[in-house]
Amino acid sequence: MSEIVKTTEELVEPILQAKGLELVDVEYVKEGKNWFLRVYIDKEGGVDIDECGIVSEQLSEQLDEQDPIKGAYFLEVSSPGVERPLKSKADFGKNVGSNVYIKLYEPINGVKEYEGILTEFTGETAIIAYKVKTREKQTEIPYKKIAKARLAVSL
The missing domain is CATH 3.30.300.70 (RimP-like superfamily, N-terminal)
Structure with a gap:
């Protein structure tokens, strides 16, 4: 910094x-x-x-x-606007239930970017529910692998 x-x-x-x-x-x-x-x-x-x-x-x-x-x-x-960045663990905790966009340092299951609902945050892991076509999926993302995250507007 x-x-x-x-x-x-x-x-x-x-x-x-x-x-x-x-x-x-x-x-x-x-x-x-x-x-x-x-x-x-x-x-x-x-x-x-x-x-x-x-x-x-x-x-x-x-x-x-x-x-x-x-x-x-x-x-x-x-104001940071509607697509406010999530910069801290506290930000993640406050935004459980929100639609988020997460970019990773390295892929998980071959995917480096996720957008979906932040369903849970344990302090060390973010759980995100998202759709691939019509299928509901969920993945666990270690906090330390998150390069950038922000709220995402869903249409």
Whole structure:
């Protein structure tokens, strides 16, 4: 984890806790010629633009004071959206029963990507129910083999 991401997490956590908000993710990325510091926040029922604005203002003040980033960048504070990433074991636990997309570091039964219902999470294993054509299937996925995971919109 970069020092910029770590410092940003440390600065934003107290702001979010005071407002009953949750930190989902922080990323510091270059797109074209510009650098972006993106902070994704959420709460039960979702966050609105006013909450994002307030957090952005307060975090911007903290970043100006600490000055962990040399050079220009854009600060963006937003909701992670409906396809929110699942970044921690707690995220998996809170989303049992939800439709998820999981990408693995290595295949299980010849498959490297799964989309289906997260039926159970033990802390070390995610159990996902999915369909192959009309057949219902289920597989156990060790948490340590998950490269990326997010909520998935089902149509």
